[in-house]
Structures are given as C-alpha cells and as structure tokens.
Amino acid sequence: MASDVTDADNGNRPTGPFSGVTVIDLSRVLAGPFCTMLLADMGARVIKVEAPKTGDDSRGYGPFLNGESVYFKFVNRGKESIALNLKNADDHAVLEAMIARADVLVENFRPGTMDKLGFTADAVAKLNPRIIYASCSGFGQTGPMSHLPAYDTVVQALSGLMSITGHPDGPPTRAGISVADLTSGLYTFSAIASALYAREKTGHGARVDIAMLDGMISYMIHGAMEYVVHGRELGRLGNGHASITPFDTYQAADEQIAICVGGDEVFVRLCKAIERDDLAADTRFARNRDRHTHQHALRLEIEGALARGSAEHWIGVIGTAGVPCAKIQSVSEAIESPQTAARNMIVEAGGLRMTGNPIKISGYDDPTTRRPAPGLDADGAAIRREFGNAGKGSDAAAGS
Amino acid sequence: MASDVTDADNGNRPTGPFSGVTVIDLSRVLAGPFCTMLLADMGARVIKVEAPKTGDDSRGYGPFLNGESVYFKFVNRGKESIALNLKNADDHAVLEAMIARADVLVENFRPGTMDKLGFTADAVAKLNPRIIYASCSGFGQTGPMSHLPAYDTVVQALSGLMSITGHPDGPPTRAGISVADLTSGLYTFSAIASALYAREKTGHGARVDIAMLDGMISYMIHGAMEYVVHGRELGRLGNGHASITPFDTYQAADEQIAICVGGDEVFVRLCKAIERDDLAADTRFARNRDRHTHQHALRLEIEGALARGSAEHWIGVIGTAGVPCAKIQSVSEAIESPQTAARNMIVEAGGLRMTGNPIKISGYDDPTTRRPAPGLDADGAAIRREFGNAGKGSDAAAGS
Numbered sequence: 001m002a003s004d005v006t007d008a009d010n011g012n013r014p015t016g017p018f019s020g021v022t023v024i025d026l027s028r029v030l031a032g033p034f035c036t037m038l039l040a041d042m043g044a045r046v047i048k049v050e051a052p053k054t055g056d057d058s059r060g061y062g063p064f065l066n067g068e069s070v071y072f073k074f075v076n077r078g079k080e081s082i083a084l085n086l087k088n089a090d091d092h093a094v095l096e097a098m099i100a101r102a103d104v105l106v107e108n109f110r111p112g113t114m115d116k117l118g119f120t121a122d123a124v125a126k127l128n129p130r131i132i133y134a135s136c137s138g139f140g141q142t143g144p145m146s147h148l149p150a151y152d153t154v155v156q157a158l159s160g161l162m163s164i165t166g167h168p169d170g171p172p173t174r175a176g177i178s179v180a181d182l183t184s185g186l187y188t189f190s191a192i193a194s195a196l197y198a199r200e201k202t203g204h205g206a207r208v209d210i211a212m213l214d215g216m217i218s219y220m221i222h223g224a225m226e227y228v229v230h231g232r233e234l235g236r237l238g239n240g241h242a243s244i245t246p247f248d249t250y251q252a253a254d255e256q257i258a259i260c261v262g263g264d265e266v267f268v269r270l271c272k273a274i275e276r277d278d279l280a281a282d283t284r285f286a287r288n289r290d291r292h293t294h295q296h297a298l299r300l301e302i303e304g305a306l307a308r309g310s311a312e313h314w315i316g317v318i319g320t321a322g323v324p325c326a327k328i329q330s331v332s333e334a335i336e337s338p339q340t341a342a343r344n345m346i347v348e349a350g351g352l353r354m355t356g357n358p359i360k361i362s363g364y365d366d367p368t369t370r371r372p373a374p375g376l377d378a379d380g381a382a383i384r385r386e387f388g389n390a391g392k393g394s395d396a397a398a399g400s
Numbered sequence: 401m402a403s404d405v406t407d408a409d410n411g412n413r414p415t416g417p418f419s420g421v422t423v424i425d426l427s428r429v430l431a432g433p434f435c436t437m438l439l440a441d442m443g444a445r446v447i448k449v450e451a452p453k454t455g456d457d458s459r460g461y462g463p464f465l466n467g468e469s470v471y472f473k474f475v476n477r478g479k480e481s482i483a484l485n486l487k488n489a490d491d492h493a494v495l496e497a498m499i500a501r502a503d504v505l506v507e508n509f510r511p512g513t514m515d516k517l518g519f520t521a522d523a524v525a526k527l528n529p530r531i532i533y534a535s536c537s538g539f540g541q542t543g544p545m546s547h548l549p550a551y552d553t554v555v556q557a558l559s560g561l562m563s564i565t566g567h568p569d570g571p572p573t574r575a576g577i578s579v580a581d582l583t584s585g586l587y588t589f590s591a592i593a594s595a596l597y598a599r600e601k602t603g604h605g606a607r608v609d610i611a612m613l614d615g616m617i618s619y620m621i622h623g624a625m626e627y628v629v630h631g632r633e634l635g636r637l638g639n640g641h642a643s644i645t646p647f648d649t650y651q652a653a654d655e656q657i658a659i660c661v662g663g664d665e666v667f668v669r670l671c672k673a674i675e676r677d678d679l680a681a682d683t684r685f686a687r688n689r690d691r692h693t694h695q696h697a698l699r700l701e702i703e704g705a706l707a708r709g710s711a712e713h714w715i716g717v718i719g720t721a722g723v724p725c726a727k728i729q730s731v732s733e734a735i736e737s738p739q740t741a742a743r744n745m746i747v748e749a750g751g752l753r754m755t756g757n758p759i760k761i762s763g764y765d766d767p768t769t770r771r772p773a774p775g776l777d778a779d780g781a782a783i784r785r786e787f788g789n790a791g792k793g794s795d796a797a798a799g800s
Contacts, residue, residue, distance in 0.1 A: 191760075338544050
C-alpha cells in the first residue's frame with residue numbers, strides 16, 4: 001500500500017486541462033524540461049527525477065543568481081524534485097512504483113539509456129499499460145543516427161536551418177534561440193496531449209518518439225519546396241521571404257523597419273502610405289509574383305521613399321494604413337512591452353521574472369505568480385513516503 | 401436532419417489519436433493551416449472553408465507547379481475544401497450547421513473578423529457548447545496590439561528574435577524559417593489537443609487564444625534571463641551559445657563544423673579527440689563557467705587543432721569520441737539524408753514530396769503517401785449535401 005500522503009504539494013498548482021494528471025520527468029537541460037513545464041503550467045503534477053548530488057545538468061549553466069542557475073529556474077517552475085540513483089535497487093524500485101501510478105513518463109536521454117536502466121518500452125508498459133511513455137531525443141529512437149548525441153546547434157546545422165539563416169554575402173548563421181530544443185519540447189507536449197486524449201477512447205497508453213531533427217525538418221517548409229520544385233537550394237535570403245514581396249526589413253532615415261505585405265490590396269495601401277501610388281499602378285509590381293520577380297527594383301523605390309523620415313515616423317504612418325510593419329525590438333523592449341504585459345507573458349516565480357505560458361484556454365488559471373523551480377531533492381522525502389512502500393508491480397499501487 | 405452522407409471522403413485518412421474528430425478550418429496562409437495539417441495527419445477530418453473564387457491567399461504564393469501553388473499544397477494535405485461566402489445567408493447557415501456538429505473550429509483572421517461575421521465566442525458556444533473554438537493571431541484576442549495585423553517577420557522583429565540572431569558585427573537577422581508562424585500553429589495544435597482531453601472530463605468546449613508574439617516570447621528564454629538577471633541585452637552571439645562553451649561553429653581546414661559540449665566529461669573527450677589533452681587540464685577550461693569566461697582563448701586553441709584536417713575528418717574523429725558535432729548541411733542534404741528517410745520525414749502527396757509529420761505515436765499510421773491538398777471547393781457539393789439541410793441550431797443537428 002502507498003502511504004496516506006498522496007501528493008507532496010497538492011494545493012498549490014494552477015488549474016488546467018491536465019489537473020489530476022501525474023507526470024514523471026526524467027528529462028534534463030532544455031527540450032524535455034520545457035515540455036514538462038508546459039504540462040505543469042497547465043495543471044499537471046510534475047515530479048522531476050534527478051541524479052543525486054549534481055541533479056539536472058542545467059543546474060550548472062549560467063546565468064547564476066545567489067549561486068543558483070537561473071537557466072534551471074526558467075524551465076522547471078511548478079515542478080517537484082526527487083533525487084534517485086537509478087543504479088541503486090531501492091531507488092529503482094521507487095521509480096517503478098511511481099511509474100505504476102503515473103499517467104506520463106518523459107525522458108530525453110540518448111536512445112538506449114533508459115533500456116540500460118531497465119526501463120524499456122515493454123517493461124514500462126508492463127508496470128503500467130495506461131502510461132504515456134514519451135521520449136525526446138536528437139534523432140529519434142530509430143534510424144542510423146539514432147544513437148548519436150545532439151544539441152540544438154547540431155540540429156540547426158544538420159537540418160539545413162543554419163544554411164538558410166543569414167545574409168547572402170555572409171556565413172551560415174544559427175537562429176539566436178534554441179529553436180530545435182524548444183520545438184521538440186513543444187512537439188513532445190503536443191504528442192502527450194494527443195495520446196492522453198486517445199487514451200480516453202482506447203483505455204491504453206502509448207509510446208511517443210519525438211526527434212529534434214524531425215521537428216526542424218517539419219519547419220523547413222520553404223526550403224523544402226524550393227528544392228522539390230526547382231531542384232535548388234533556397235540559400236540565405238537575409239531578412240526577405242522565399243516567395244512574398246515586399247516582405248523584408250527596409251532602411252528608413254535612421255534604422256531598419258520590417259514591412260510585410262501579404263496581398264495585393266495591402267500593397268496598394270503601402271504605396272499610398274509612402275506617397276508612391278504610382279508603384280501600385282506599375283505592371284512590374286501588380287501581383288505578388290510580379291513584385292517577387294522585381295524585388296530589387298521595388299526595394300530601391302521603397303527605401304527611396306522611407307529615407308524621408310524616421311523608422312518611428314514610418315511605423316506610425318504605415319501601421320495606421322493597416323500594413324503589417326514593426327520596429328526591430330531588443331529583448332528588453334519585447335519583455336517590457338504593454339502587449340507582453342497584457343498577455344501575462346512575463347510571470348513571476350520565487351521572486352524571479354520569467355517567460356510565461358502562451359497556451360491560453362478559457363476556464364483555467366493563468367496566474368501571474370507561479371511556484372518556483374524546486375531545489376534538488378526538495379520533495380524527495382515526501383515522494384519517497386508516498387511511493388516508497390509500494391511493492392514492485394503491486395495491484396494496490398497500480399490501481400491507485 | 402442531416403443527409404445520409406456523413407463524410408465527404410471517409411475511409412481515406414490515416415488512423416490517429418484524433419480519428420473521429422471533425423475540424424472546421426477557416427484559417428489561411430501558414431500558422432492556422434500548419435495546425436490543421438497536424439490534426440489531419442493525426443486522423444482528424446479537416447474541412448477547410450475558403451473564400452469563393454480566390455480561396456486561401458496562399459494559393460497565390462509561389463513556387464508554382466503546373467500553375468498551382470506548392471506552398472498551398474505543402475500545408476493543406478489531407479484536408480477537404482468547401483468555398484463559402486460567409487456574407488451570404490445560405491452559406492452562413494451551412495457554416496452554422498457545420499459548427500453545430502464539429503468538435504473543433506480553427507481560424508486565424510485578425511481579431512474582430514469572426515465577430516463581424518456573426519461568429520463570436522458566445523454565438524459559437526450557443527451553436528455547440530462542446531466545440532473547441534481556437535483562434536491563432538499575431539498578438540492574441542486581448543491587449544493594446546490585439547487588432548493589428550501581423551506576419552512572421554513582424555513578430556520576429558517585435559519579439560527580439562531578430563535582435564539576437566546574426567553575428568556581433570552584423571545587422572539584426574531573421575531566422576530563415578517562418579518560426580513565429582509555425583510555432584504559433586504548433587501551440588494552437590497543442591492547445592486544441594489539451595482542450596479535447598479536458599472535454600472528456602468536463603463535457604464542455606473551450607475558447608483557445610494563441611498569439612504568434614506570445615509563442616516567440618516563450619522561446620526567448622536565454623535572452624530573457626540575461627535581461628532579468630543582468631539587466632542587459634543578450635545581443636547577437638553569432639553561432640555561439642549564451643551560457644555554454646564550447647558550443648559554436650569552428651573552422652576546420654576547409655569549412656566550419658558545429659561542436660557542442662554540454663558537460664565537463666564531454667569536454668575531456670573533445671580534448672582527447674583533437675589531441676589536446678592539455679586543454680582539459682588547463683584551469684581556464686576546467687568547468688563550463690570557466691570555459692565560458694575564456695571562450696575566445698578556447699576558440700583559438702580548438703581552431704588551431706582543427707586546422708590540421710578537413711571538416712569531414714574531424715566530424716568522424718570527434719563524433720566517434722561521443723562529442724556532439726555536425727556538418728552544416730544544405731536543405732537538400734538534410735532532406736536526402738538517410739536519417740530523414742528512416743524517420744519518414746519526407747512523405748508524398750499527389751506525386752509531390754513534402755515535409756512529414758514529426759509526431760510519432762505508437763499504434764497509429766505514419767503513411768509514406770498522403771491524400772493531397774484539395775482543389776478549391778473540391779468537396780463543396782458533398783459537404784453541402786451533408787450539412788446543407790441542417791436547420792440553424794436544430795436539435796437534430798446539434799446532437800449528432
């Protein structure tokens with residue numbers, strides 16, 4: 001029998017679609033933790049299992065505040081922590097007891113690591129046939145590269161993303177965010193949500209296999225169509241768009257602004273706003289495919305007009321005309337913007353401001369203050385009491 | 401009563417967690433269609449509602465093949481299409497009848513557009529209290545910028561992403577993929593899956609409100625922590641990492657390679673592989689925070705060693721040592737790689753190769769060939785027969 005303590009910290013989670021769902025989180029660094037943070041933000045109980053002494057690798061990554069990793073705090077809010085040495089038989093049994101009663105198991109070790117620890121897909125399904133066992137790895141559980149280690153930059157390099165980011169006369173460039181990590185975390189979250197829905201219909205769990213490289217391939221839509229249709233590389237387009245014009249950054253008198261014209265009607269409005277109605281009547285610029293063909297000529301015309309005023313001036317004028325346009329904001333400007341505040345996209349946890357949860361669903365909390373990330377093994381004693389006495393595969397534990 | 405035709409094209413969809421779920425898709429261009437393509441890939445029936453004559457704007461975007469937009473084909477596979485003029489009373493009634501019987505409604509108009517068409521959240525909930533009504537917009541349904549139009553590049557500019565992408569001595573740079581569009585589509589998919597799960601518990605639908613800007617703010621983790629902790633801008637780091645070293649591209653004799661060292665043990669393996677064990681013993685490079693502090697000195701040492709061989713040589717040597725590293729592949733190299741093939745990440749639809757579905761869940765199809773994107777109104781007649789006779793708000797229709 002499990003102890004009468006059923007939840008180490010039950011009254012302090014936001015409500016959400018996953019209220020009542022228990023997640024065991026063996027993941028480290030960024031992709032897996034980002035996934036499980038979303039689950040926690042949306043009401044799930046997330047129990048982070050960490051290696052004793054060192055914990056999640058990211059506890060050693062900067063920046064640091066009072067000697068603690070802010071990196072770790074940013075992607076582990078709202079979770080509990082227990083330190084387990086999975087090569088130790090007693091600790092191994094604790095994890096087995098947790099698996100028997102959880103809804104979701106998330107890990108992002110290199111493929112094969114969980115197998116070596118005794119947690120093969122079959123073993124986990126035997127402990128709990130209803131569990132969603134989700135793995136997020138660099139290259140997935142199958143294929144010739146499956147066993148290789150990966151990080152975000154490796155995947156940005158291999159996926160072709162670096163080859164199409166940057167300016168035509170410059171080197172391959174990394175997108176300045178860990179887009180491969182974060183997107184694979186988001187895909188893992190998506191897959192878990194989907195599998196939990198399906199479980200309501202089928203009654204059984206599932207194995208989820210997400211790869212960072214797969215995620216980035218799925219994002220390579222424009223590069224892939226250029227190759228498939230024309231047999232050529234998209235290459236580096238600077239800030240321009242593969243098939244839409246004008247859709248780029250343009251120089252005003254002081255700095256660049258982004259202008260995005262998605263259709264012919266919007267182009268007419270842009271021309272009027274910059275007092276160049278004649279451009280809208282020019283056959284070279286009549287339809288998007290014409291403008292795309294003559295994009296260099298069009299840039300000269302647009303920048304000639306924009307040179308008469310500041311970026312701020314033109315954003316006012318062009319924006320008022322209903323043409324999508326923007327200042328190139330710094331991170332601090334983005335974080336401090338009224339829109340970011342209105343959307344509760346900067347929240348507080350443990351006195352630290354951090355990025356919020358973009359999944360807004362009616363009927364649930366979106367609190368401005370969250371439970372902070374746990375200290376290593378902060379909930380270990382309570383979780384051991386809760387799960388520690390549960391026998392391996394006992395019916396009492398499996399049925400709770 | 402609805403007609404006896406219950407599905408314009410059943411029997412030809414992959415099985416998936418969302419088999420049996422019906423999605424009405426009013427979305428256009430990229431973010432919304434990417435979301436609903438994922439739903440279709442995972443078994444849902446997706447009925448795309450398009451404006452008569454022109455259809456989805458992206459039908460006018462290149463590249464073109466036999467006069468048809470490949471852009472459109474890439475993100476609309478597996479869907480049905482009906483053309484409806486929502487300002488026409490009869491067509492409006494068809495959509496109402498569809499809403500009464502669907503599980504999910506997705507749109508990515510500018511906030512306010514659906515209200516003007518008569519489809520406020522309240523009106524939709526009245527037609528069908530179980531429906532998940534999901535909106536994906538540039539800035540969300542709330543806040544001072546809510547009403548403004550947006551495209552991917554606008555959001556990359558406003559979120560700070562452009563300000564941290566590129567090289568320290570270069571201009572702000574757009575990530576070469578439509579990351580703001582695609583990520584908001586993926587968040588919308590995630591939210592829909594979550595709300596469908598919750599509906600199994602609560603019995604009622606929900607309103608989902610996803611913003612492209614929110615999604616990108618959630619991805620600005622490293623930039624945000626630099627600002628929150630140190631009060632400064634992350635800036636443009638080239639291909640390096642905000643807090644981990646060595647984690648960058650490095651010049652070999654012929655071209656650059658990416659090397660990513662996530663921990664001290666891996667650093668020792670790298671030093672051994674490049675025959676510079678002495679670096680591992682250097683106190684400047686002992687721990688990650690030391691290496692990060694002395695990253696310029698470390699680059700000189702690493703590139704000095706790499707200059708003795710080609711990129712291909714070093715990827716072999718360093719990779720064999722278990723250190724994450726990679727060639728900077730072009731898009732075509734990424735698409736044609738054995739790993740991409742092994743993961744079924746390039747699929748075929750209508751004779752066209754395109755990017756596949758990265759959400760791999762056991763027990764469901766992941767077919768190599770998919771149903772192609774529909775012609776404009778290709779399923780219109782059948783869908784009108786199916787839904788056309790359903791009275792506005794009739795109990796018979798609402799209960800089916």
